[in-house]
Amino acid sequence: MDSKELVLVIDFGGQYNQLVARRVRECNVYCEITSYRTPLDKIKEMAPKGIILTGGPNSCYEQGAPSCSKELFNLGIPVLGLCYGAQLMHLVLGGEVKRADHREYGHTDIEIDNTTALMADVPKNTTCWMSHNDYISRMAEGFVSIAHTDNCPVAAAQNEAAGLYSIQFHPEVLHTPEGTKMLYNFVRNICGCKGDWRMDSFVEESIRAIREKVGNGRVLCALSGGVDSSVAAVLLSKAVGKQLTCVFVDHGLLRKNEGDEVEAVFGPNGPYDLNFIRVNAADRYYEKLKGVEEPERKRKIIGEEFIRVFEEEAKKIGTVDFLVQGTIYPDVVESGLGGESAVIKSHHNVGGLPDHVLELGIPKNLVFRQPFPGPGLGIRIIGEVTAEKVRIVQDADAIFREEVGKATGDWIPDQYFAALTNMRSVGVMGDERTYDYAVVLRGVKTIDFMTADAAQIPWEVLQTTMSRIINEVRGVNRVLFDITSKPPGTIEME
Ligand code: XMP
Secondary structure: OOOOOEEEEEEOOOOOHHHHHHHHHHOOOEEEEEEOOOOHHHHHHHOOOEEEEOOOOOOOOOOOOOOOOHHHHHOOOOEEEEOHHHHHHHHHOOOEEEEEEEEEEEEEEEEEOOOOOOOOOOOOEEEEEEEEEEEEEEOOOOOEEEEEOOOOOOOEEEEHHHOEEEEOOOOOOOOOOOHHHHHHHHHHHHOOOOOOOOHHHHHHHHHHHHHHHHOOOOEEEEOOOOHHHHHHHHHHHHHHHHHEEEEEEEOOOOOOOHHHHHHHHHOOOOOOOOEEEEEEOHHHHHHHHOOOOOHHHHHHHHHHHHHHHHHHHHHHHOOOOEEEOOOOHHHHHHOOOOOOOOOOOOOOOOOOOOHHHHHOOOOHHHHOOOOOOOOHHHHOEOOOOOHHHHHHHHHHHHHHHHHHHHOOOOOOOOEEEEEEEEEEEEEEEOOEEEEEEEEEEEEEEOOOOOOEEEOOOOHHHHHHHHHHHHHHOOOEEEEEEOOOOEOOOOOOOO
16 A cells, blocks of 8 residues: 555445545545445554545434444544534434424525634635435534524534534535535645645556556457546556457447547547457347337347347457456445445436546547437437437437537536437428427436436527428427426436
8 A cells, every 4th residue: 555645435325425535636635435334444444534424315313324333433533524424423423413394405505613624714604505304403512513504503513622523515516615615624724635646646556557457468348438438448558558459339329420439539540559349230239129119128128239249249359358347436336335225326427527537638529428328329219219210319419419519508408418209290391291200309407417407498599409400300390398307207218
């Protein structure tokens, strides 16, 4: 182990955990996320300079809720509890947590004591992002409240002598404008981290570590062109060059031109030193999906076929020593944990882009693409998938993305796309009756992708998009706009 300063984020299943880690790294402090089930001895061994307990979906006073030992607070290491972590800290140390009469949610005015180390340089009156049902009804002994809102007497608290701090709201989200400062105060001033850690040195270190591990072995990587697998591929190619083979399965359900874009970056004419195999499997997929309408069945077929195609390619390559999967941090945190806790769906768009993506210099058009689900257009075509329908939705979606891409404004959706309904209706074009498909435009504003509202896309953008789709995409005579929130709708159609 080297001696870099570590802040440990202990994960209680909250939605913003990766954001917490990211904010810490932005303070130039190295940070790792670990499960709340990590044994205390292991935590001691890691010797963090500070510990942050995250939010979580449970009520900490309920039987079986994720917890931590009292000893964690006696290690002489500063601890900051956020939301659930704040409540848990007080409960474990003898305070009391209760269900509130009114859930506090959203932007909330807050008054803070800025003479404290945690709140130094924060204006006395500011706003914060609240999201809680329970509240700290009695603080643990030794704590004093250092912030309050109209409904929440203990919005932040400290036991300075013990190095313990709690924040009921979410300093990690941008909706808490002063939140980054609070986290900075904690890791840099209270924990005393020097702030000499840099992302680029982390990338260098990772490359060195991969090189050491792989030696002369051959590596196979499934590449989708998405952020996760692209990062894995680039890191590996920098580490072991041509010992790496990337297999890119074009399942015929990608967005318009996407297959070629991925090939342009990772193929023989791209900047990276690796073996690239593109498998054009569209026909195979369309054949398997013929006549299949049920969404879950479609998802299964698309997933299974991927594994089959990938295996066939792996066999052709022969001996493979390492199989690489680009994955997301929640998978890392959740893997290796016992099975009793409900798997919490953490969405990978939540934390924004991992910082190393930018350090690696992966082309922006790949990195800043709209999020795209694994089953691709297969779940944006309601009902049976055919080559013709894929063409329609690809073209309509490309137009919609182009039109939104030209615009600016607060309304710009966090995710937007065109989908194809299974509905055909009568229309008239050029004096002729038509009987064609309806394309639906979907755009949502969301923070965590677990709930979402329809984005208020300006009329002109919708209108231009509509008229371009009708004029440029054969087979469409109607364009609809989906105003459904989530819930009850999901973001994707299937
Ligand atoms: P839903 O439709 O569940 O989508 O509201 C929430 C977010 O998840 C994405 N999504 C997926 N991503 N594989 C993925 O990699 C999938 O099977 C999948 N299904 C949904 C969706 O695009 C949205 O961002």
